[in-house]
Amino acid sequence: MAHVDIERMLRRALAPVDPPERLKTRVEATLQELTDAAVDELDGWELSAMRDPRNWVRPVVATAVGASAGTALVVLRVRQERRKRAAAARNPLDLAERTLKAAVGEARKLARRD
Amino acid sequence: MDQPDKARLDAEFSALYKAHLRDVYSYAYYRIGNHHDAEDLTEQTFLQAYRHFERAQAESDGRPLRPWLIRIAHNLAANLYRDRSRRPQTPIDDTTVLSAMHTTEDLVEGRDELARIIAGIQELPEERREALIMRFALGMDNREIARAMGKTDGATKVLLHRAIKQLQTIVTPA
Numbered sequence: 001m002a003h004v005d006i007e008r009m010l011r012r013a014l015a016p017v018d019p020p021e022r023l024k025t026r027v028e029a030t031l032q033e034l035t036d037a038a039v040d041e042l043d044g045w046e047l048s049a050m051r052d053p054r055n056w057v058r059p060v061v062a063t064a065v066g067a068s069a070g071t072a073l074v075v076l077r078v079r080q081e082r083r084k085r086a087a088a089a090r091n092p093l094d095l096a097e098r099t100l101k102a103a104v105g106e107a108r109k110l111a112r113r114d
Numbered sequence: 115m116d117q118p119d120k121a122r123l124d125a126e127f128s129a130l131y132k133a134h135l136r137d138v139y140s141y142a143y144y145r146i147g148n149h150h151d152a153e154d155l156t157e158q159t160f161l162q163a164y165r166h167f168e169r170a171q172a173e174s175d176g177r178p179l180r181p182w183l184i185r186i187a188h189n190l191a192a193n194l195y196r197d198r199s200r201r202p203q204t205p206i207d208d209t210t211v212l213s214a215m216h217t218t219e220d221l222v223e224g225r226d227e228l229a230r231i232i233a234g235i236q237e238l239p240e241e242r243r244e245a246l247i248m249r250f251a252l253g254m255d256n257r258e259i260a261r262a263m264g265k266t267d268g269a270t271k272v273l274l275h276r277a278i279k280q281l282q283t284i285v286t287p288a
Contacts, residue, residue, distance in 0.1 A: 006282050007250075013231045014251040019139040023153045030157065049211070100157060 030100050127167050131160060134180055137252050138187055140207045144247045145191050155194065181261035184248065188262065227285075234284040242277035249274060 006036035036040060142152035163170070217234055226284050233238050235243055241263070248254045248262060260270040 005227075006278055006285070008233045009227055010235075010246060010250040010278075010281075013228055013235065014144060016140045016251055017143045017154065019135055020149065020153070023139065023156060024135075026153065026157055027160065054162060081277055096161060100154075112224070 026100055029102075030096050123168055123171070126171070127164060130163070130167075130179055130183070134183055135160075137180060138183055139217070140251045141184055141187050141247060142191065144251050145187070145244065155187060155190055158190050159183060162186050177261075178258065180252075180254070181258045183193065183197065184252070185264070186255075186261040231281070231284045234281045236283055238272070238277060238280060242273060242280065245270065245273050246277050246281070 082099075085098045085102065086099060091099055118129050135156070139152060139156045142155040142159070143149065146152050156249060158286060163186055174182065235246060238246070245259055247261065248259045254262070256267050256274070259265075259274070262266045263270065263273075265273065
């Protein structure tokens with residue numbers, strides 16, 4: 001296999017991979033959770049570093065995720081359980097991880113149902 | 115930070131996210147070898163990036179931030195392996211990779227060669243494999259790869275050359 005062929009084959013073998021929709025859903029839910037946490041409970045924690053994501057979450061979601069019914073349902077379900085997770089979380093990132101897991105769980109439930 | 119500054123930073127992070135979600139996910143997928151962990155890694159990468167965005171932007175001096183994002187993903191992947199003390203659970207999903215081929219002719223004529231390349235990539239040392247992922251999956255140039263890997267441009271050029279050379283040796287029948 002000639003050198004040039006190797007590079008050609010590498011471009012095929014390592015073709016970019018599109019992220020799945022469920023990942024975008026997870027990002028949306030997690031960032032939304034951070035937004036709510038920033039507003040309601042976590043003011044003054046590490047938000048000097050994290051800043052208030054309200055100004056960018058929604059544009060990102062609107063353009064990158066879209067407003068599918070499935071996405072909305074996952075977010076709704078995840079948000080319903082937010083108080084419990086907030087009570088159990090040690091800090092905002094821990095809360096974000098818990099939210100992430102919840103979003104994945106809900107997305108999987110939805111996927112199984114479809 | 116006042117409101118206009120924050121709004122500007124947030125808008126810029128939004129643009130960064132939209133521009134590079136696919137890059138980060140592609141890197142994570144080829145680095146780790148399965149979609150499940152790649153999704154976790156991508157998510158965590160953007161969370162960390164958001165936390166440190168302001169500083170990174172200040173230190174970037176106007177240079178593109180993609181290498182910085184990939185470096186975050188690289189560090190998180192290293193942590194993942196260290197935490198789990200294991201290699202990737204599964205090899206690269208050949209069917210997904212093969213599906214990226216464009217024509218029926220490719221599928222017929224290139225399948226064996228492609229399979230050899232994929233297997234060969236798995237045999238490379240980690241650093242060489244990473245450099246190839248950045249070059250061929252993400253289309254990064256030498257300078258970007260150097261920044262992502264913390265190397266000089268010259269060392270990166272040598273690294274890529276050796277990676278391709280070694281791969282060629284692996285896939286070429288004796």
